[in-house]
Amino acid sequence: MTDATATNTYPTHGREHWFNRAENWLDDKGKGAWIALMVLGFIFVWPVGLAVLAYMIWSKRMFSRHRHHAHSPRMAAMHAAFRPSGNTAFDAYKAETLRRLEDEQKSFESFLDRLRDAKDKAEFDQFMADRSHKPAQPEADAEA
Numbered sequence: 001m002t003d004a005t006a007t008n009t010y011p012t013h014g015r016e017h018w019f020n021r022a023e024n025w026l027d028d029k030g031k032g033a034w035i036a037l038m039v040l041g042f043i044f045v046w047p048v049g050l051a052v053l054a055y056m057i058w059s060k061r062m063f064s065r066h067r068h069h070a071h072s073p074r075m076a077a078m079h080a081a082f083r084p085s086g087n088t089a090f091d092a093y094k095a096e097t098l099r100r101l102e103d104e105q106k107s108f109e110s111f112l113d114r115l116r117d118a119k120d121k122a123e124f125d126q127f128m129a130d131r132s133h134k135p136a137q138p139e140a141d142a143e144a
Contacts, residue, residue, distance in 0.1 A: 026033045034056055042049030081098075084091050 026037065034052070038049050038052040038056065040049070041052050081094075085094075
């Protein structure tokens with residue numbers, strides 16, 4: 001028996017196991033979906049609700065602040081972006097490209113800050129101009 005057949009005893013044919021699909025679907029919906037499943041489990045078949053509660057506690061879904069994304073493709077891609085490839089030329093190119101992108105992001109953020117400051121100044125100048133052009137109310141009207 002080869003290593004490939006020894007590690008994969010269940011044929012998946014490109015599909016995940018039904019439990020993994022259900023778990024991923026609930027994770028995508030958030031903690032509220034897990035809680036709703038648990039409550040419905042307690043209402044209709046209490047051992048199912050108890051099992052869901054135990055699983056939520058065991059997998060730390062009950063007390064985590066963030067959704068569980070340990071196996072998401074985006075997290076895997078982010079992890080791979082910072083992992084060395086073993087090719088020094090490519091790693092140097094990747095590091096330089098990431099540094100350049102970070103510099104461009106900082107430049108863009110400073111541009112947006114300057115744009116916001118200019119807009120705020122223009123709005124304030126418009127306010128002051130409108131205020132100075134308003135006719136002053138006589139003091140008799142102000143006292144009445």
